[in-house]
Amino acid sequence: MPALPDGEPVPADGALPELVARTAGAETDDASSRSRFGVYVHVPFCSVRCGYCDFNTYTASELGGGASQHEYATTALGEVDLAARVLDAAGLGDRPVSTVFFGGGTPTMLPAGDLVRILDGVRSAWGLAPDAEVTTEANPDSVTPGSLATLAEAGFTRVSFGMQSAVPRVLATLERTHDPARLPDVVRWAREAGLAVSVDLIYGTPGESLDDWRTSVEAALATGVDHVSAYALVVEPGTKMAAQVRRGQLTLPDEDDQAAKYELADDLLTAAGLGWYEVSNWSRGLEQACRHNLAYWRGDDWWGIGPGAHSYVGASDGGAGGSGAADGAAGVRWWNVKHPLRYATLLGRGRSPGAGREVLTRDEAHLERVMLGxxxxxxxxxxxxxxxxxxxxxxxxxxxxxxxxxxxxxxxxxxxxxxxxxxxxxxxxxx
Structure with a gap:
């Protein structure tokens, strides 16, 4: 897993930097000028650790000290309480949550009731906007009709399945454990529960042919989903797959192969009525686009719950004196400690789990706005x-x-x- 940056220390109470808090919470005549607010919940557990993955994930079900899967919902709710206090103190606690996204790891490794408890905690802390989007990621082998129905009844609106490929030998290279034949069933179960459905695909796996990739895209489309994400495989240093490539056990495709697969996906998805709305994402219409991810790309505020999760609060351009612009601060980004045990220990002591933070200058924020927009x-x-x-x-x-x-x-x-x-x-x- 990649190391977190150092940054500056996060105070024990998690308070936002005074300048950012003052400008972000400033009253303005135009309420619409204030950023929307989203919540990301990181669930760091997986049944196996895939060789290409460098996300902050753990396969042990019992880590102890409040970090076990069984205790995780209670631990995460401790950070929800902390976040509510910090945002209230900064004058930012009155915004209902527009989007909630449970990512991982595999959030559905937790019982559906635990995910519901966390969502209820978010709802209690800030309220959910009437049209709030609530998404969970899931593996095709980590859900049942009953678990999906439980999530939908509690207010979840979307599920994003980690399909990755429809070709068994490609899945084996990625060390994915699900049977690709299960995907149509889980999509049907989710729809019967009333959930919108997205699938995630990966292209550029070592040994994957163009025909393999076509098979995967066509299999995703055959389920009738209204949203598809397709990401090029990036092999990060320190992963098992990186070691396999270094030893010559696997050979990565070249840039031309990656480009051909992207263009094929775009052709097939467009022909099926899904248009691109972000470089790696296609939906049948903007109503089906992932609003949580759009909030990231558009620079809205979010709080990341969980070990290794990142958060961001931007300073206002106006408000009481416009001091954000005058002093050059554009917002603050922070990140939590990575290990679930350390995360649980800090929250258990009433302390912020923040590992470090950085206050962005206007120039840094401008670069990010261009890069994402x-x-x-x-x-x-x-x-x-x-x-x-x-x-x-x-x-x-x-x-x-x-x-x-x-x-x-x-x-x-x-x-x-x-x-x-x-x-x-x-x-x-x-x-």
Whole structure:
């Protein structure tokens, strides 16, 4: 697992930096100018640890000291209470939660009743917006019709299944344990429970052919889902798969192979009526897009519950004196300690589980806004760019990386070729 950055210390009570708290909580005449608020809940347990995974996950069911799966819901609710106190103190506790996302790990390793308890805690702390989106990730072999019905009855609205591939030997390379034939059943169960359904796919697994990838995309579409995420496999240092590649046991595909698979997915998904709304995400319409992830890409506030989870609160551009802009602070990002035992121990002592934080400058926030915003199909308002960035737009249009008609309308929108080279586009726009 990658190491967390050092950052500056998080106070024991978790209080936000004074400058950020003052500007973020400032009263404004326009209530809509305040960022929406989401909650991410990290559940760090899996039945097995896949060789490519570098997420903060653990396979042990009993870690002790409040960190076991059995005690995890109670521990996480301790951080919900802490978050409510911190946001109230900063004048930010009056916003209902727009989106809740349970990720992992495999959240559905916990009993459905435990997930419901955590959601009830979030609802009690802040309330849920009337149209709140509540998602859980799940593996196809970690749910039943009954567990999905329990989640839906409690207020969950979406489930995102980690399908990854429909080809058994590709799943074996990824060390995924589910039977791909089970996917149509779990999608049907979720829909019968009243849940919207998304599936996650991975392309570029060592040994995966273009036909294998076609099989996987077509199998996902055959279930009739309205949302598909397709991510290129990235083999991170320190993972089991990285060691296998280093020893020559596995061979990674080249960039041309990855590009061909992305283009094939885009062709198949588009033909089936799903349009891209973010570089790696397609939905049948914006109503089916993942609003929680859109909130990340658009710069809304969120609190991450759980070991290793990250959080972000942005400073207001206006409000009482506009001091955020004057002093150059654009918000604060922090991250929790990674190990579940340490996380549980700190909360048990009434302390914040924060491991470190960083206060973002306006320049850093600008870079992130461009980097994230340009990935969206809605594009980025050219007025967000500085003078050098705006001058770069014409060259990017000429190179076929940005859409010319959108640029005329004042938006930076990636072409399909631009999606494949999004990082290069961001470098040009922020140079």
């Amino acid at each position: 340009v990935r969206l199909a809605e594009g980025l308002d050219l007025d967000v760019l500085d003078a050098d960035g705006r001058r770069a737009v014409a060259g990017l249009v000429a190179s076929g990386l940005l859409d010319g008609a959108a640029a005329v309308r004042g938006r930076a929108v990636l072409t399909r070729r631009g999606r494949l080279l999004a990082d290069a586009v961001v470098r040009e726009l922020t140079a």
